[in-house]
Amino acid sequence: MADRSGVAIAALIAAALLAAAAYLALDLKGNIAFALELRAKRLASLATVAVAVATSTVVFQTLTANRILTPQIMGLDALYGFGQTALVFSLGGLGYATLDPRLKFAGDATLMAALALALFLPMLRARLDMTLMLLAGVVMGFLFRSLSALLARLMNPNDFAIASAAGFANFSVVRGDLLLVGAVVTAVCAVIVWRSRHILDVLALGQDHATGLGLEWRPTVGALLALVSALVAVSTALVGPVVFLGLVVVALAERLVGTRRHAVLLPASALVAVTALVGGQAALQHGLGGAGELAMVVEFFGGLLFLVLLIASARR
Numbered sequence: 174m175a176d177r178s179g180v181a182i183a184a185l186i187a188a189a190l191l192a193a194a195a196y197l198a199l200d201l202k203g204n205i206a207f208a209l210e211l212r213a214k215r216l217a218s219l220a221t222v223a224v225a226v227a228t229s230t231v232v233f234q235t236l237t238a239n240r241i242l243t244p245q246i247m248g249l250d251a252l253y254g255f256g257q258t259a260l261v262f263s264l265g266g267l268g269y270a271t272l273d274p275r276l277k278f279a280g281d282a283t284l285m286a287a288l289a290l291a292l293f294l295p296m297l298r299a300r301l302d303m304t305l306m307l308l309a310g311v312v313m314g315f316l317f318r319s320l321s322a323l324l325a326r327l328m329n330p331n332d333f334a335i336a337s338a339a340g341f342a343n344f345s346v347v348r349g350d351l352l353l354v355g356a357v358v359t360a361v362c363a364v365i366v367w368r369s370r371h372i373l374d375v376l377a378l379g380q381d382h383a384t385g386l387g388l389e390w391r392p393t394v395g396a397l398l399a400l401v402s403a404l405v406a407v408s409t410a411l412v413g414p415v416v417f418l419g420l421v422v423v424a425l426a427e428r429l430v431g432t433r434r435h436a437v438l439l440p441a442s443a444l445v446a447v448t449a450l451v452g453g454q455a456a457l458q459h460g461l462g463g464a465g466e467l468a469m470v471v472e473f474f475g476g477l478l479f480l481v482l483l484i485a486s487a488r489r
Contacts, residue, residue: 178437181429185444192452193220199455218352219454222408222415223446225359227426228366229404230419231435231442232397235373236293240427243419248314249405250414251321252288256281258321258336266332274350278410282358286402290395355407362400363443369397370435377433422446 196219197212230243244250260277261269292313325333366373372393375383384390408415426441427433 178430178432178441181431182437182441182444185426185429185441185448189444189447189451192448192455196451196455214352215454216451217356218411219450220447221352221356221359222412223422223450224363224443225355225404225408226415226419227422227442227446228359228363228439229401229408230423231439232366232373233401233419234423235377235435236394236397236401238377238379240424241420242310243417243423244401244405245414245416245419246314247293247310248317249285249289249402250409250416251314251317252285253281253406253409254414255317255321256284258324261332261336262324262328266335269332269335275354278351278354278406281410282403282406285406286399289398289402293398294391294395351410355411358403359407362404365400366397367439370439373397373435377435418446418449422449 193216196216197209201208233244233247234240234242260272264272321336325336328336372388375386375388376390376393376397378386380390422445423438423442426438426445429445430437430441432438
């Protein structure tokens with residue numbers, strides 16, 4: 174098992190580096206220095222999103238003891254979108270545009286963390302089964318999206334256009350004003366999660382076993398949920414909501430490494446996500462001349478995988 178994991182991690186590192194090289198060098202022409210600088214920023218943005226989505230999904234699946242649920246399926250990205258729409262509605266398009274994006278991101282991430290704790294901690298304490306958790310996620314996602322749509326209907330067309338921009342995933346646009354803060358937040362959260370990898374292994378045993386082994390369950394889960402909220406805020410702020418990306422990369426990583434040990438699954442999931450996003454964007458944008466949107470491809474195959482996993486779990 175250790176040999177398989179090591180070989181898989183080495184192969185994933187090579188694949189991620191190859192995807193990054195292809196993204197930087199494929200169809201490179203014109204002002205090469207300018208093109209490389211722009212592509213390097215986009216590459217950093219894609220890598221940040223990949224690590225944030227993969228890490229948040231692994232942690233969330235461990236906390237919920239469910240390999241199908243992701244923070245996005247449970248509506249956290251819809252919560253972020255609702256916060257953006259509410260800001261545009263209350264401040265107007267001009268007021269929203271003049272806000273410091275880093276201050277705005279910090280406020281959104283804090284609000285998401287607080288609401289995530291209020292929503293998910295009671296569910297985890299009640300030990301809801303998968304059906305009820307999925308239903309709760311669908312209801313919360315529908316609620317936040319409906320509230321966003323309601324506020325959007327009350328806006329003028331200019332404000333509506335600004336609010337709508339946050340509702341669609343776009344891997345081709347770099348949010349330069351948020352890239353640095355997003356990368357820093359992702360790096361800090363990833364380091365904290367990595368240092369907590371053995372705690373996550375204990376949490377994966379269940380609340381009773383974790384408590385019996387001396388782990389303070391509620392504060393530990395609360396802190397990890399706050400990290401998940403911050404990571405979801407980063408990915409959504411940089412590229413928009415992507416519901417099924419985390420499900421795809423974690424499921425694929427688990428099958429490649431053959432273990433749920435977090436010391437292996439966390440880096441493997443991040444590497445799969447980087448390879449998928451960077452390699453997919455390189456193929457679509459530079460290899461096929463932009464013929465297609467990576468977000469649509471990810472959501473299509475992710476939705477199919479979600480249905481397959483759901484049916485497989487129902488047959489057990």
